[in-house]
Amino acid sequence: xxxxxxxxxxxxxxxxxxxxxxxxxxxxxxxxxxxxxxxxxxxxxxxxxxxxxxxxxxxxxxxxxxxxxxxxxxxxxxxxxxxxxxxxxxxxxxxxxxxxxxxxxxxxxxxxxxxxxxxxxxxxxxxxxxxxxxxxxxxxxxxxxxxxxxxxxxxxxxxxxxxxxxxxxxxxxxxxxxxxxxxxxxxxxxxxxxxxxxxxxxxxxxxxxxxxxxxxxxxxxxxxxxxxxxxxxxxxxxxxxxxxxxxxxxxxxxxxxxxxxxxxxxxxxxxxxxxxxxxxxxxxxxxxxxxxxxxxxxxxxxxxxxxxxxxxxxxxxxxxxxxxxxxxxxxxxxxxxxxxx
Amino acid sequence: xxxxxxxxxxxxxxxxxxxxxxxxxxxxxxxxxxxxxxxxxxxxxxxxxxxxxxxxxxxxxxxxxxxxxxxxxxxxxxxxxxxxxxxxxxxxxxxxxxxxxxxxxxxxxxxxxxxxxxxxxxxxxxxxxxxxxxxxxxxxxxxxxxxxxxxxxxxxxxxxxxxxxxxxxxxxxxxxxxxxxxxxxxxxxxxxxxxxxxxxxxxxxxxxxxxxxxxxxxxxxxxxxxxxxxxxxxxxxxxxxxxxxxxxxxxxxxxxxxxxxxxxxxxxxxxxxxxxxxxxxxxxxxxxxxxxxxxxxxxxxxxxxxxxxxxxxxxxxxxxxxxxxxxxxxxxxxxxxxxxx
Numbered sequence: 239x240x241x242x243x244x245x246x247x248x249x250x251x252x253x254x255x256x257x258x259x260x261x262x263x264x265x266x267x268x269x270x271x272x273x274x275x276x277x278x279x280x281x282x283x284x285x286x287x288x289x290x291x292x293x294x295x296x297x298x299x300x301x302x303x304x305x306x307x308x309x310x311x312x313x314x315x316x317x318x319x320x321x322x323x324x325x326x327x328x329x330x331x332x333x334x335x336x337x338x339x340x341x342x343x344x345x346x347x348x349x350x351x352x353x354x355x356x357x358x359x360x361x362x363x364x365x366x367x368x369x370x371x372x373x374x375x376x377x378x379x380x381x382x383x384x385x386x387x388x389x390x391x392x393x394x395x396x397x398x399x400x401x402x403x404x405x406x407x408x409x410x411x412x413x414x415x416x417x418x419x420x421x422x423x424x425x426x427x428x429x430x431x432x433x434x435x436x437x438x439x440x441x442x443x444x445x446x447x448x449x450x451x452x453x454x455x456x457x458x459x460x461x462x463x464x465x466x467x468x469x470x471x472x473x474x475x476x477x478x479x480x481x482x483x484x485x486x487x488x489x490x491x492x493x494x495x496x497x498x499x500x501x502x503x504x505x506x507x508x509x510x511x512x513x514x515x516x517x518x519x520x521x522x523x524x525x526x527x528x529x530x531x532x533x534x535x536x537x538x539x540x541x542x543x544x545x546x547x548x549x550x551x552x553x554x555x556x557x558x559x560x561x562x563x564x565x566x567x568x569x570x571x572x573x574x575x576x577x578x579x
Numbered sequence: 580x581x582x583x584x585x586x587x588x589x590x591x592x593x594x595x596x597x598x599x600x601x602x603x604x605x606x607x608x609x610x611x612x613x614x615x616x617x618x619x620x621x622x623x624x625x626x627x628x629x630x631x632x633x634x635x636x637x638x639x640x641x642x643x644x645x646x647x648x649x650x651x652x653x654x655x656x657x658x659x660x661x662x663x664x665x666x667x668x669x670x671x672x673x674x675x676x677x678x679x680x681x682x683x684x685x686x687x688x689x690x691x692x693x694x695x696x697x698x699x700x701x702x703x704x705x706x707x708x709x710x711x712x713x714x715x716x717x718x719x720x721x722x723x724x725x726x727x728x729x730x731x732x733x734x735x736x737x738x739x740x741x742x743x744x745x746x747x748x749x750x751x752x753x754x755x756x757x758x759x760x761x762x763x764x765x766x767x768x769x770x771x772x773x774x775x776x777x778x779x780x781x782x783x784x785x786x787x788x789x790x791x792x793x794x795x796x797x798x799x800x801x802x803x804x805x806x807x808x809x810x811x812x813x814x815x816x817x818x819x820x821x822x823x824x825x826x827x828x829x830x831x832x833x834x835x836x837x838x839x840x841x842x843x844x845x846x847x848x849x850x851x852x853x854x855x856x857x858x859x860x861x862x863x864x865x866x867x868x869x870x871x872x873x874x875x876x877x878x879x880x881x882x883x884x885x886x887x888x889x890x891x892x893x894x895x896x897x898x899x900x901x902x903x904x905x906x907x908x909x910x911x912x913x914x915x916x917x918x919x920x
Contacts, residue, residue: 333694
């Protein structure tokens with residue numbers, strides 16, 4: 239199995255952020271990708287390849303141009319406004335108000351394009367996010383060129399990012415960018431399966447009215463867990479996309495067997511959609527003991543999950559999403575990826 | 580002139596807040612009200628009276644019941660969820676998503692009812708906000724009983740709070756509660772004039788489709804200043820309320836004479852509405868040197884503003900909103916209030 243990885247992710251340097259001189263903790267650390275990379279190298283799962291540069295076009299098929307421009311320029315604009323460099327963290331949000339043109343000032347843009355305070359925009363965030371998306375696109379190329387499955391070691395992750403809204407450690411929606419790219423190139427139906435602990439509200443929003451892309455997510459019940467305002471079972475698509483969105487909220491602490499039962503439901507619906515290709519949003523934060531996530535999935539559980547998805551026998555682009563229990567990231571990644579290899 | 584004041588505001592103890600063990604700075608301090616109170620006592624402007632308890636009814640004419648319940652219980656619910664007491668500060672917001680029933684868990688409620696992170700809910704916030712609103716209602720009673728004008732020394736302020744959304748140091752919308760109360764009791768037209776540095780987005784939202792209440796605000800241009808997403812000149816009401824909302828955005832740093840020219844525009848439109856009563860949202864953060872606000876209004880400017888508003892010759896409930904330059908709060912409050920006395 240080919241693995242697409244770029245060290246550019248390190249530019250999104252979330253380890254030692256300060257805000258107003260105080261530490262600002264972000265669990266989504268560079269070490270996450272480095273730990274998975276080392277495990278993949280050890281396991282000799284396949285060649286580790288750099289992404290090719292596809293430019294902005296495929297991103298613009300998913301995200302608004304002004305949003306992309308914002309992500310590119312926010313750090314510098316913010317520093318010019320403040321008079322010093324600092325992580326961009328908004329404080330005021332356009333809740334209940336999106337029917338306006340994008341703000342002209344950085345002061346207004348900050349909270350217009352975000353839905354939370356937890357995802358700092360740093361000096362290197364744009365470049366890291368850009369190459370993370372390029373990893374997803376390059377993995378898509380290999381699958382279009384008849385690889386059975388390819389793993390994009392994306393960082394930062396993407397599934398919380400919507401058309402013009404970022405949050406949840408996500409800036410560009412790598413899975414959505416890949417799915418749209420595959421769907422446009424094959425002119426066929428594409429499915430996205432999201433097994434991250436958290437609902438992929440961005441991915442859902444992007445394809446909510448789209449009949450060509452099926453989105454199904456297993457995730458912690460948003461009544462109690464992040465992202466709180468999206469991910470309910472009642473959300474099943476709209477307009478031409480009605481019926482192409484399937485949310486399966488699960489209790490925090492769900493164990494292997496109950497998780498697999500729910501997965502079977504998602505896979506059955508996904509199969510009925512008859513996609514020609516699959517994008518897997520792979521969150522490893524369903525692992526037991528993950529402090530940001532918290533299902534109780536064991537390495538054996540990850541293996542079983544992988545086997546069932548691989549049994550769909552669909553060309554599959556696997557996109558790394560969350561996963562924060564550093565000491566198990568490598569083992570769990572290998573457990574699931576080996577079933578595709 | 581009667582002055583309505585309650586020391587309960589001190590329960591909203593914003594001086595020494597810590598969050599995750601770090602200081603969390605809030606400019607809206609108890610000292611604000613105490614400084615104004617002392618100046619009023621010195622100036623012997625009139626009797627200082629406590630509010631009477633009107634219960635929840637008048638608040639429920641403006642705010643949703645579930646929002647009120649949230650404000651009452653948030654601190655305790657949040658502490659039970661965390662396992663320790665801490666200021667309630669949300670991190671994730673329902674941006675672009677309000678067509679859902681209110682969340683069931685405190686984790687979800689926190690960001691559903693707020694549009695920013697700057698307004699902590701503390702142990703005493705509900706009681707302080709409750710009595711702040713009662714000050715506005717008691718002041719309204721005196722005007723209904725034929726006082727010419729009464730000043731409610733409200734703290735916390737209110738004009739950023741909407742039907743089910745708080746922020747900008749505001750929890751209950753004192754001015755909106757007073758205006759609705761006056762309008763219902765007189766069955767006549769009521770106008771609200773808002774001279775706070777910041778747009779009163781909550782007040783605007785509450786009456787946006789209401790033909791019986793005119794709202795006009797002079798404020799810093801929201802393209803560059805808080806609250807960023809509301810307060811544009813194009814927002815002139817909707818439905819039956821079309822034409823009953825007048826926003827006059829001004830550059831930061833606007834001086835007395837330009838401010839008065841804009842005020843004349845607002846007063847002319849307000850007069851054309853032919854209200855029988857007026858609510859004045861009095862922000863003192865238009866004062867020169869106010870670090871949170873920042874028009875350049877001098878004490879003479881405040882006097883001139885007061886004179887022009889008083890010349891409307893309408894029964895007027897004056898509601899304290901913002902104002903953060905502590906060393907000038909007293910003098911500026913006296914300068915404007917004396918013109919009504």
